[in-house]
Amino acid sequence: MAHRKLEPGPLVIASHNPGKVREIAALLGPFGVEPVSAGELGLPEPEETEDSFIGNAELKAVAAAKASGKPALADDSGLCVDALDGAPGIYSARWGGEDKDFGLAMTTVHKKMRESGKDTSAAHFTCALTLAWPDGHVESFEGKVHGDIVWPIRGAHGFGYDPIFQRTGDLITFGEMDPDAKHGLSHRADAFRQLVRACLKP
Numbered sequence: 501m502a503h504r505k506l507e508p509g510p511l512v513i514a515s516h517n518p519g520k521v522r523e524i525a526a527l528l529g530p531f532g533v534e535p536v537s538a539g540e541l542g543l544p545e546p547e548e549t550e551d552s553f554i555g556n557a558e559l560k561a562v563a564a565a566k567a568s569g570k571p572a573l574a575d576d577s578g579l580c581v582d583a584l585d586g587a588p589g590i591y592s593a594r595w596g597g598e599d600k601d602f603g604l605a606m607t608t609v610h611k612k613m614r615e616s617g618k619d620t621s622a623a624h625f626t627c628a629l630t631l632a633w634p635d636g637h638v639e640s641f642e643g644k645v646h647g648d649i650v651w652p653i654r655g656a657h658g659f660g661y662d663p664i665f666q667r668t669g670d671l672i673t674f675g676e677m678d679p680d681a682k683h684g685l686s687h688r689a690d691a692f693r694q695l696v697r698a699c700l701k702p
């Protein structure tokens with residue numbers, strides 16, 4: 501089926517996470533769209549009631565596109581740890597609690613991995629990106645990056661769980677990586693490449 505192309509012009513970044521908005525704006529840089537964040541437009545943060553990354557990305561993108569009357573791009577992402585049967589997964593943001601405390605969230609991951617008694621450190625990040633138009637049309641893509649959980653935390657770049665995630669074959673965590681390098685090889689970059697191929701190139 502043919503994908504709908506995004507016309508040049510304003511695009512709402514339907515996220516209230518400044519770390520993500522920064523990464524998505526950087527990824528969109530070369531494509532002649534004008535990113536405006538949901539925060540700048542005063543859009544509400546919808547409750548993430550779906551049970552999948554794509555379900556929640558669609559919910560956030562459609563809400564922003566309908567509220568703003570402009571196309572909107574949402575990202576729903578998270579860390580999936582093998583020893584924890586995929587947790588925190590879609591609950592990755594919620595493990596930070598009310599204060600969005602990722603020091604706490606990373607400690608919780610480490611503690612639960614120890615308690616699991618499983619001897620695997622394997623994990624992956626998943627990123628679902630949905631582009632939605634005000635008429636309700638959506639285009640969705642899912643990207644992944646595989647790696648391991650390391651402890652203790654290392655690095656101060658990025659956001660969220662970056663200081664405990666080391667991509668397979670790398671010697672540094674996402675938290676230690678230059679942001680431009682992370683943009684080239686992350687789960688978000690993987691989903692973004694698919695989106696570009698389908699919806700941004702004529």
Ligand SMILES: O=c1nc[nH]c2c1ncn2[C@H]1C[C@H](O)[C@@H](COP(=O)(O)OP(=O)(O)OP(=O)(O)O)O1
Nearest residue numbers: 515516517575576577578579592593659660661662
């Ligand atoms: O590259 C990443 N590096 C580190 N951590 C990451 C990454 N990507 C997602 N994550 C973790 C933290 C984030 O808070 C959660 C996503 O939760 P998620 O609901 O999709 O986003 P959010 O609530 O932070 O912002 P919003 O929903 O407004 O886009 O997973």
Ligand SMILES: [Mg+2]
Nearest residue numbers: 517548576593
């Ligand atoms: Mg969220």
